[in-house]
Amino acid sequence: MTNKDDSSQNIYLLIGNKNYSTWSLRAWLCCRKAGVIFTEIKKALYVDGYQEKLLEYGPTGLVPVLIQKDLRIWDSLAICETIAERNPKMWPLDASQRAHARAICAEMHSGFRAIRSQIPMNCRANKRKLMFSPELQAEIRRVEEIWTSCLRQQHSKSSPWLFGEFTIADAMYVPLVLHFKTYGVVMNQICSTYMQMVLNDADVKTWLAAALLEEEIIAECEVGVVCDTLA
Template identity: 45%
Template sequence: MAGNGYRLVIGNKYTSSWSLRPWLALKQAGIPFTEVYINLRTPEKKEQILAHSPAGKVPVLWANDLMIWDSLAILEYLAERHPDKGFWPADADARAVARAASAEMHSGFQPLREHCPMKFIATDPKDEHAEPVQDNIRRIVTLWKDCRARFGADGPFLFSQFSIADAMYAPVASRLRTYVADLGAYGDDGTATAYIEALFALPAMSEWGEGAKRELEFR
């Protein structure tokens, strides 16, 4: 077990968007943890998840004998436990906007989630999307552009340096890369496209992608 007692229970890397968020944040922060993988495609998945969490969902973070079972709650816990890791921006205004953006992701964008499930390494661009999905994409592009314009001058991420907000939007970046052929049709001036490229240039994202490839090989 990792020295700090962290065990992160996750699902499939090809599809489990919520699992990616705390996993990526831990990797980016350089915090050691033990990965507990549950194949969500097996008939035994329910029993396996319940062995780790009575909530019956992944991800779950165990910090020694403490269980945290929601992605954003996990990230907030890590930010409190490791204030030196920069999980949130240091500037108060940037931090407030980062929290708002993360909360919007946590509770919103249902049409995009429903119609464009994460397929992490797939390329499946659609000529048309339902209007609610288009609205979601336009909002995401606008949000990313605003964060980058206001707070992104010193690095490639939403608030310059990698933060919880980037962990929250990494699966969204994956969805847009998979399903949207031209973000310019949704108001992108190149900012959103460059941001997606910056996320996928992270070694941790490459590592997650290799795991997704292995899952497809053994289906």
């Protein structure tokens, strides 16, 4: 799936709205960072008939889906794993770091429900304020703990990502930076530096620029009130 590989031809990635679809962003970013050449197929979510359209690409009717010839991979983590098979650097090369990375990816993929539902990703929005529930606060502190423990390791000193070089762990956690940016979530210094680095990343900026141009509104993802005093 790299551009050095003949099988890179005709790879498609089905994604949802760039403004709102976090799982799409995870797979998209992994493909970009691995150098996969792919064609984006973007479908707006929660508009009339969207589920029927998505079901033409994958059995769950969800995004993302990676399509290559007869192969259909319909889950963000499965897409990342498939890409990593041909690009082993998408996981840390050290076995214990790789195990750690896999554990935090699984934790993201199966958890953080309060973050995902109470402060949804909304790339266009800034300075949104709302009351943070105790569950939400606990999840934010857990993310801070995960990022801090990765970033404090020696291996991350040479390069700014969670395990030094960009890995699937970053693909999984980058969307949370965008959640946190919108709602002014305050993190410790080491995590704030990571967040700023993510926001300055060229691929993330490309995604955000496209999100800003979108006009669809998913009402359930428009939460909080605009508060000018938020940083």
